[in-house]
Amino acid sequence: MYCYLFYVKCYPNMRRRVVFSAIIILLLIGAHALGWLKPIERGALYVISPVSRFFYNVGISLKGRTRWLEARKNLEKNLDSLTDDNARLRQALVDADLLRQENFELRRLLNFTTSTLRTGIAAAILGRTPSGAANLLIADRGKNSGVTKGSPVVAAYGVLVGIVEDVQDDTAYIRLLSDGQSKVAATTLGRSQSLGIVSGGFGLALRLDLIPQNEEIHERDLIITSGLEDAIPKGLIIGEIEAIQKEPFAPFQHARVKPATTYETVRNILILPSLGR
């Protein structure tokens, strides 16, 4: 005994089940669009969040241990590199201090008021989205705390980790820079214009693409946001150039970027208010 579902031959039980499921799903979509599902969604997230946070924190501890073992192997190499970095950064600090003083004096002369001071919203990470296909983090602050879609998210010392993808009442979904769909305009420190686009790949790596062939870039150049997007301010640290890929006849060069922080182990973040223009 057969029946037909969308002109496809099937069994009666199967048709009943599919039709019944479809009706429930359409009702759920409709209820969601009308906002009737909010209490259920909030309740479900309230139950899932502590579980997700537990697994996320255990995952970070485990990753920390394996990273420590790997780091031990390269201890000597890392020490040399860090000593060099330290010397370079001390010099940069002195230069920055001189520039800050000069800037302050010039602003005072021009009677210019500073308006760049912005406060962020501190949030903790509850975990990752379970489907795995997208590299999204769930933060414990949402619309009720003033979080808006498109806001940049920074970790310690102003390192950009991602952009707010979606906001609910008490949660925000952050697309990490290392996600395949992330794209941020970037430049190197000391350059006034945008240099290229930083994009992610499967949560594993960052790439700086669309760098014009005539631009001169070097390994270990610091990559920062260029401020080209409306919502993202200039100067948020992304990482440093690890390797450069330059083909003689290609219009653009590419660079592999080493992130300034490990996205896998971020526990606390600061969501900056979206600038908007």
Next chain:
Amino acid sequence: MWRFRSIILIASILLLQTALANFFSFPWRLIPVIMIFLIFRIFRGADKSLTWLIVIFGFFFELFRDAPFGANLLATLTTVGVGQWFAERILTNRTLPAILILALLSSLVFRLMVVGITLLVALRTPTAETISFSGVAVVMIWEMAFTIFGTAFIYGIWRRNHTVSSF
């Protein structure tokens, strides 16, 4: 008693999926525990509970907003519908190749549906420019591989306790 067992089983699967996503990096966090479980349910012979499983698991994914609301629910429904139709009409024997084909087909249908619905929604917004098709393809290949290995593994365990003739 069976209700209590079902709740425990569903909770365990959801816990396992959450744990995998939080413990591991790419590609291991793509292991689709829920999809593997659903495929095995279809393979064993679907029952009334399948409707509720589709709704529960689909809704669980919807909570996390990595696709427009409804995309995961509709994709799960289509996958189970197509999978069940194949299991009842074409892949009727309970052998390893049959479950592997079912796994391949189901994971393909699921991901295509999710991507398709996301694209339909995203094409109306500026975010469509950022969708990486090569990225989607790589995710899809890994998911299919994990689904195939996962279902083969569960089939192996199940086969030790059951004989083909029991069907």
